[in-house]
Amino acid sequence: MCGCSFLDISVISICFIFCWSGVGKSAFTGKIHGIENVDPVLQYVANNSLREHPVLTKLRLRTLEDQWSTMMVASDQAQLMANLIRLINATKAIEIGMYTGYNALNMALAMPESGRVVACEIESTYIDIAKPFFKEAGVENKIDVRHQIAMKTLDELIAAGEAGTFDFVFIDADKFNYDRYYEKSLELIRKGGIIAIDNVLWNGKVVNPAPSDLTSQGLDALNKKLHKDQRIELSMLTVGDGLTIAIKR
Numbered sequence: 750m751c752g753c754s755f756l757d758i759s760v761i762s763i764c765f766i767f768c769w770s771g772v773g774k775s776a777f778t779g780k781i782h783g784i785e786n787v788d789p790v791l792q793y794v795a796n797n798s799l800r801e802h803p804v805l806t807k808l809r810l811r812t813l814e815d816q817w818s819t820m821m822v823a824s825d826q827a828q829l830m831a832n833l834i835r836l837i838n839a840t841k842a843i844e845i846g847m848y849t850g851y852n853a854l855n856m857a858l859a860m861p862e863s864g865r866v867v868a869c870e871i872e873s874t875y876i877d878i879a880k881p882f883f884k885e886a887g888v889e890n891k892i893d894v895r896h897q898i899a900m901k902t903l904d905e906l907i908a909a910g911e912a913g914t915f916d917f918v919f920i921d922a923d924k925f926n927y928d929r930y931y932e933k934s935l936e937l938i939r940k941g942g943i944i945a946i947d948n949v950l951w952n953g954k955v956v957n958p959a960p961s962d963l964t965s966q967g968l969d970a971l972n973k974k975l976h977k978d979q980r981i982e983l984s985m986l987t988v989g990d991g992l993t994i995a996i997k998r
């Protein structure tokens with residue numbers, strides 16, 4: 750159910766747009782992209798927990814100018830992933846689907862000087878937006894952007910002998926390939942490494958996927974597969990659009 754209960758008519762319109770688009774659908778799911786959130790609980794979370802690096806703030810604001818900015822990872826979710834990276838002392842990460850680089854930058858900033866993020870992205874426009882911000886934050890040497898389909902990069906990393914060496918993988922590209930990305934990620938991460946999977950709730954549509962909705966069906970099937978997967982420890986969080994945390998056993 751939508752959590753909006755505003756009286757002011759202009760706010761009702763904004764609220765309708767957010768609810769219709771699924772953003773802020775309940776108090777416990779929805780993306781924090783900054784001060785524009787209308788859900789009061791999400792706003793409270795943003796006001797009282799976000800600690801965004803100044804260059805991340807600039808990149809987020811630049812990304813919000815893009816017509817596809819809803820693809821950007823939520824700020825609170827990015828902060829959670831940065832803290833997981835710190836918790837496991839990660840120095841090698843992969844981002845499958847970089848977009849304008851908000852989370853690639855976020856992960857690089859959370860790592861020591863020796864850290865490395867392999868960032869997979871097919872669209873050059875997005876890479877061109879991201880790179881100046883990586884430079885401005887002083888972490889351009891930590892982010893290895895691979896401009897090609899993600900699967901090719903994952904296969905190349907395996908062929909280069911890097912299986913079992915990564916600490917953290919974030920899966921956030923085309924949903925059609927999520928299961929394949931998951932299997933490749935399991936091969937690439939070490940024991941105790943983390944695979945984070947975005948959009949696992951898909952705006953709530955995984956609950957009862959329509960017969961014609963292949964994306965929701967695919968995500969639902971992956972969620973159910975992970976539930977039984979004995980190769981991992983598992984948590985499914987309602988942060989952002991749903992975030993699964995899988996820890997390799």
Ligand SMILES: C[S@@+](CC[C@H](N)C(=O)[O-])C[C@H]1O[C@@H](n2cnc3c(N)ncnc32)[C@H](O)[C@@H]1O
Binds near residue numbers: 851
């Ligand atoms: C949801 S966005 C990623 C958001 C990003 N993780 C962030 O921090 O804001 C998904 C991105 O994956 C890219 N993408 C889609 N299919 C891809 C593929 N097969 N290989 C590489 N990138 C892909 C898209 O161009 C898009 O930029």
